[in-house]
Amino acid sequence: MAQSMMLLWGSGSPPCWRVMITLEEKKLQGYKHKLLSFEKEEHKSQEVLETNPRAQLPTFKHGDLIVNESCAVCLYLENRFKSQGSKLIPDSPAEQALMYQRMMEGVHLNAKLDSVAYYDFLTPEGERHDSALKRNKEALATELRLWEGYLQNVAEGSYLAGPFSLADVIFFPNVAYAFHFKLSVERYPKLAKYYSLLKDRPSIKASWPPQWFPTSNGDDALKDV
Template identity: 45%
Template sequence: MAENMILYWGSGSPPCWRVMLALEEKSLSGYQSKLVSFSKKEHKGEEVLKLNPRGQTPTFRDGDVVVNESNAICFYLEDRYHDKGQKLLPDDQKQKAEVLQRTFEAANLQTVFIEKIVHYKRFTKPENQDEKLMEERFSNARVELNIWENYLKKNGDGAFIVGKEFTMADVFLFPYVAFLVRMGLQIEKFPALSTYYKRLCDRPSVQASWPPHWKEGPGQTIMSTI
């Protein structure tokens, strides 16, 4: 089954990681895994472009089905392989609604941290960076983290982001949390998030999909003042 699947992915990219987590959780770990080097522009190479005209990762094929958007891949896998591995969308409709909400709510982390802070720092010359704007954005980032901290607190110890089972919402949330830690976030300031992070780090799906280049060198400090 999984041997008919091929995934092109980039190391440390939250969208790629969520797909890899979903594959592991659905017991589909035997897929063909192609790590793409962005610095060598492999995502713009012929092999990727023939499946994905935008030349982006993730790019994914399952037999004759091509799905390239990370959100679409995760929902496709849960639907197509609903009887395999971990159930990522619960049957209970109220709980499912909460899983859907948290799943897509995780995109706020992409905006608040990656687009507004990481990309701003990366693409704005140091002399043009607006200190006041950055302070405001760091303040918003703390508000955002506290929203997630409170969800986890309400849910109690040992919980996942929704209820007591790992769901699609964790597939989407966890890569952002790990990314923030990699970027220097002192996660101990957020006790429930810290417990959640450490416990999920031990999960087999997370260990199997941990970004390889993170094992080799230190992270950054950009989030250390949060």
């Protein structure tokens, strides 16, 4: 089954990583894949455009079926291979409600991290304002404190919505990204604990990004958030 899958991915992209974690969890190792370089703009190549008109990574095919948006790929794979590998959507209504909620909050978190870590990259020179970057940092800090609160209420050894689920698949790469760019372990102890709990999970370790896209705001772009 996995041999009929093809993933085009970029290293250090949380959306790409989510798909790779899901493929590992669903025991779909052996899928075809190709690492493309963001720096060389290979995500804008004809090879990507044929499958993904957005010229973005991940780009994913399963046989003739195309699903590119990362959360959509995860939902598709979990529903298509329900009884294979880890169960990534829990059965109980309460866990399911929480799972969908945290999963979607995790989707929206990306842009908030990017708005700080990649501020210069995303904003043309003449349009940059210290006040805007400061506001983005404050909004990100408020956001991350929310997650600290969520994790405060999670039972010891438990994950975002009880058992390991798509909520963690979507969220964890964002957390790893945040700590890679030097988010403070002291200011966000619950996030740091969550990171430690998951970083050696086999699916995550097996798909760990070999490198991260450098940010013009520095390798410690998140240190004072």
